Amino acid sequence: MPHIHPETELHNPQSAKPPLDPHLKALENEAIHIFREVAAEFERPVMLYSIGKDSSVLLHLARKAFYPGRVPFPLLHVNTGWKFAEMIAFRNEIVERYDLDLIEHVNPRGAAENVTPFTHGSALYTDIMKTEALRQALDAGQFDAAFGGARRDEEASRAKERIYSFRTPDHRWDPRNQRPELWNVYNGMIRKGESVRAFPLSNWTEVDIWRYIQAEDIPIVPLYFAEKRPIVERDGMMILAEDPRLELLPGETKREEVIRFRTLGCFPLTGAIRSNATTLDDIISELETATVSERQGRAIDRDQSGSMEKKKREGYF
Amino acid sequence: MTAPATANAVEHVAAGEVLAFPAQEPARATRDSRPLRLITCGSVDDGKSTLIGRLLWDTKAVKEDQAATLQRDSKGKQNDLGLPDFALLLDGLQAEREQGITIDVAYRYFSTDKRSFIVADTPGHEQYTRNMATGASTADLAVLLVDARVGLLEQTRRHATIATLMGIKQFVLAVNKIDLTDYDRARFEQISHEFRELALSLGVRQVTAIPVSALKGENVVYDGRASMPWYDGPTLIEVLELATTRSAQTVGFRLPVQRVSRPGESFRGYQGTVAGGSVKPGDSVVILPSGMVANVTKIVTFDLVRNAAVAGDAITLVLDRQVDVSRGDMIVAIDSQPLTGLSFDAQLVALQAEGIQPGKRYWLKSGSRRQRVQVQPASQLDLQTGKWNHAEQLPMNAIGKVHLAFDEQAIFDSYEQNRTTGAFILIDPDTNNTVAGGMITAKRSALGGIHTEDARVILSLPADLADQLMATELFAGRREEAEVRRVSAGRAVEIIDDIDG
């Protein structure tokens, strides 16, 4: 077993960077506290890793929380088979680089029945390939705690969610009977089969995430940066037209545009934005003047108000 | 176990082609203050959600697509002024939108050029008081709303009391719906006066009263001079920008140990968040409850080995000798130690329908320490009179004084001294639910009743036997006559051998 030599090896080469501003430092401290608390109190924690910017921050904080030890739980990626190719390449690189344990799960029923966003519609597709798949993976691993990167500023029902969010054995969330959560004293007591979702980024906003990525030099998928890319316009969204499985409908044409993504998910359901932001500075100043929220690009949130709460009650993350 | 040095080594791996590595750019102007945490409270329909909606709206925290959803959802519910229903920005749950009320606390984020804010919108209904207590526990400031036409209500008093109990020292009284009183100055002054009296009786000195129309946005972010030329005080946002955040705790160093990090043979660190004071290498510390003494050799974080850590910092502490430290222990300054003992006084808010039952054994969690406790209610606060009346048990939403009796050493500061190490929750072992939020007021020096410390019988039993005995009704009735100490079976054998031998 390798040994750490005090003084020398404990000095991290990153120490050259300037200290975090107090606002981000406070958010970081809170997240690390939550990570350690969950890791200590639960038997089988897992971290949901969606490869997006919030997941990248979450992973960075996990590494900080357990340093100089290894991240003491696996990462779970619920794959739908329709993620951007660049996301998967990025994921594999990160897992290797940071010596992480990755569990990848695809809903076998969905795969067998060939459920796609094109054939089954976004609602049913999301239900099977994400919600159901997540439940399968959590059950299979018998995980009693799952870290997620959700933020309260994302959506109205999330604004109400606890940091330790209790789930029944069939993964349901009861928003009307949440446990009170006082100070930073978290109640981790559950019965067998029950679980919690833990949200270390609850109090972060989208701008905080970007400012932290910049301050800490955290790698992210390049799709967040503007570049000339092939797109096709569909249902008022610009979809990336790179994957050979994307069939053009009558009247649709492929064209190139300088675009980037504010959130990343399944490429057929994720709308790009026109943007010239090629650096983190650009992204942050674009955000500070943005007039639409980040969820605007997501097809699954637009069905109706309260659609996210419904999905969450049924076990969607 | 894997290589402890992994986290270091991998930093040097060159960037893969698919990775976007942000170039080092000059640091942007940094904000110099922590976010201010505030709660809004008051009675149902006083306009809490509308006020926060207005704060978000006027500080441009609402984006176009959210505004469009808001306009759409407000259809048919628009008020006379034709303004959207701002409360819909907050009341995000289906049940809330259907019933038009706030059920659960919502956290929202907004900022001005001067500062960022985290605001908890709390429900006004009495049955949801527990959620109000939740919001208050972390807040630096409370905005109390009253309807200018109605004045103070019992619920207003209840909220002010809970907020004070939870350690909030700064209050804003927002006399809302002032537009519906024709901007009646006398009315505003009468309500402010009444509230100041209430505040004084609670020991609160910092109160700013502001006449507000949340709906029209007067004296929230923009001033309301056009309608209220008689008011020349600050707007709500001006008060919030100047308010102070909870200052770093002044008492001695406190580190509740969350976990022990042992990535390799040669490294042993104690991980936790500093809950008070500060620490630096060379400091002498005591590990509680064992009382062992050690010196700090290093403060380890991912970024660098630090030469000091202060309250709020999440750190890993390395000590100079092999000592037995585990989760739930507290590492503290040798010259400024917390209270330890088996018996404490506390105040608490009962959060669930079952209330707090006398003699029932609960789990108490404070920091990272969880232990069994028996709770004996002593009195309950009457919100009408402000008097503490004798009480045998505490119903839901009651504020009570209680005695806590532990089986094993407990470690606290008073809540007045330290809002982290003086706070706890009670968990019902039958439901696993959080049934109370509590604050330590003092350590009880002597046990009540006729039995003195000397008269108690001390029983050292294997842990499982001790638990069984203490769970019996017979024992519950006579617990002041005997103290049960849990020992391992092996240790019990040793004790018996000692006696026999």
Ligand SMILES: Nc1nc2c(ncn2[C@@H]2O[C@H](COP(=O)(O)OP(=O)(O)O)[C@@H](O)[C@H]2O)c(=O)[nH]1
């Ligand atoms: N005229 C007037 N109406 C208001 C004002 N503030 C809130 N309201 C209305 O009072 C009602 C209750 O407001 P709401 O924010 O839901 O109250 P809450 O229960 O305290 O959250 C809604 O119909 C609001 O439009 C105000 O300043 N002036």
Ligand SMILES: [Mg+2]
């Ligand atoms: Mg409300």
